[in-house]
Amino acid sequence: MDGMRPSGASVWNAYSGPVREFMPKVTGETGFDASAAAADVLDCPPAECVKHAHRPRIALLSNPKSTGNIAQLPRIREFCAEHPDIFHYEVEHASQIGEAIEVIARVRPKVLAINGGDGTVQAALTEIYNGGYFGDEPPPVAVLPSGKTNLIALDLGARGDPIQTLERLIALARTDLAPYTVARELIALRRPDHDDRPVIGMFLGGAGLADTMLYCRDKIYPLGLPNGLAHVLTAIAFLMKAFLGMKADFLPPDPTPMQVSVRDDGDQITGRFSLLAVTTLEKLLITNPFEGQRPGLLKLLAIEQRPSSMFGAILAHLGGKLSRSNVRGVHFEEANEITIEGDSSRVILDGETFRTERGRPINLRPAQPLSFVKLAA
Numbered sequence: 001m002d003g004m005r006p007s008g009a010s011v012w013n014a015y016s017g018p019v020r021e022f023m024p025k026v027t028g029e030t031g032f033d034a035s036a037a038a039a040d041v042l043d044c045p046p047a048e049c050v051k052h053a054h055r056p057r058i059a060l061l062s063n064p065k066s067t068g069n070i071a072q073l074p075r076i077r078e079f080c081a082e083h084p085d086i087f088h089y090e091v092e093h094a095s096q097i098g099e100a101i102e103v104i105a106r107v108r109p110k111v112l113a114i115n116g117g118d119g120t121v122q123a124a125l126t127e128i129y130n131g132g133y134f135g136d137e138p139p140p141v142a143v144l145p146s147g148k149t150n151l152i153a154l155d156l157g158a159r160g161d162p163i164q165t166l167e168r169l170i171a172l173a174r175t176d177l178a179p180y181t182v183a184r185e186l187i188a189l190r191r192p193d194h195d196d197r198p199v200i201g202m203f204l205g206g207a208g209l210a211d212t213m214l215y216c217r218d219k220i221y222p223l224g225l226p227n228g229l230a231h232v233l234t235a236i237a238f239l240m241k242a243f244l245g246m247k248a249d250f251l252p253p254d255p256t257p258m259q260v261s262v263r264d265d266g267d268q269i270t271g272r273f274s275l276l277a278v279t280t281l282e283k284l285l286i287t288n289p290f291e292g293q294r295p296g297l298l299k300l301l302a303i304e305q306r307p308s309s310m311f312g313a314i315l316a317h318l319g320g321k322l323s324r325s326n327v328r329g330v331h332f333e334e335a336n337e338i339t340i341e342g343d344s345s346r347v348i349l350d351g352e353t354f355r356t357e358r359g360r361p362i363n364l365r366p367a368q369p370l371s372f373v374k375l376a377a
């Protein structure tokens with residue numbers, strides 16, 4: 001495996017060699033020697049690591065390949081080198097995240113911060129959930145505002161400069177974190193032949209929404225436009241499809257038929273949908289269409305592919321009644337289990353794409369909540 005890899009007492013980093021080479025040999029006000037601690041902690045058995053009086057308060061997992069990190073990562077590396085409270089671990093590929101989490105668990109940080117987009121967060125949550133590296137007490141997770149998509153970071157109040165977020169996390173980690181931690185329900189996505197290892201996330205998009213997200217990733221981002229402008233152009237393309245029914249090569253494709261089953265009441269929703277979303281997030285971008293709903297359940301919103309349904313959903317949302325409205329073609333459900341299948345339809349769970357076929361449905365269930373650091377109300 002390329003990139004970072006345990007080797008004796010060292011962990012190889014993509015940009016500067018072993019941890020002991022880039023963690024500063026400086027004793028701060030805590031009396032913590034980051035270089036020595038990195039070697040000591042990685043050499044000791046996991047049970048013994050807890051006995052170290054001084055250890056990094058924050059473990060930072062970075063994905064240099066995340067687009068938002070290309071410009072920011074040199075600043076983040078420099079910041080980490082100056083702050084022995086941070087144990088910084090970089091990966092080059094998603095397949096290395098499990099190894100990274102295993103090493104981080106031996107450091108026993110007070111906070112696990114993730115520096116990457118929603119896809120990086122999803123991969124880390126999946127490893128935390130399935131790997132059991134932290135036992136029954138994983139540290140609260142903080143998400144830096146990095147990457148192209150930041151729904152999870154926005155939901156947790158992380159905005160603006162990632163360095164400022166790190167500074168805020170260091171300050172919080174030196175105090176009682178309890179007032180700043182919140183439990184978040186998670187989605188466990190299971191596929192046929194993969195039931196023993198669910199993929200863990202917080203937001204799933206399907207049907208026309210997934211097609212539009214992939215359109216943005218494959219057609220708009222390569223243009224090199226600023227994120228904000230790229231998202232505006234994508235939104236315009238989505239609205240042209242949803243409201244005007246336009247068809248053109250420069251627009252997202254037509255959604256394929258899907259069947260969505262809600263296990264709690266046996267309801268089935270079948271058709272073509274402009275928007276299909278399943279989430280545990282409290283906010284989607286700057287709004288919360290699910291306000292007031294019961295915790296511990298998956299929230300499903302499906303809007304059929306007809307302009308009247310989209311107009312009705314928007315008006316109901318503006319009136320604060322989307323989840324309680326009775327708009328034709330708009331379906332809102334809360335459930336303990338949801339299955340989705342379609343004609344080679346794609347769904348996206350926090351950046352990772354899955355394909356569902358007839359007779360091979362994707363199954364969604366709530367996963368055990370994890371604690372997250374919420375940086376703003």
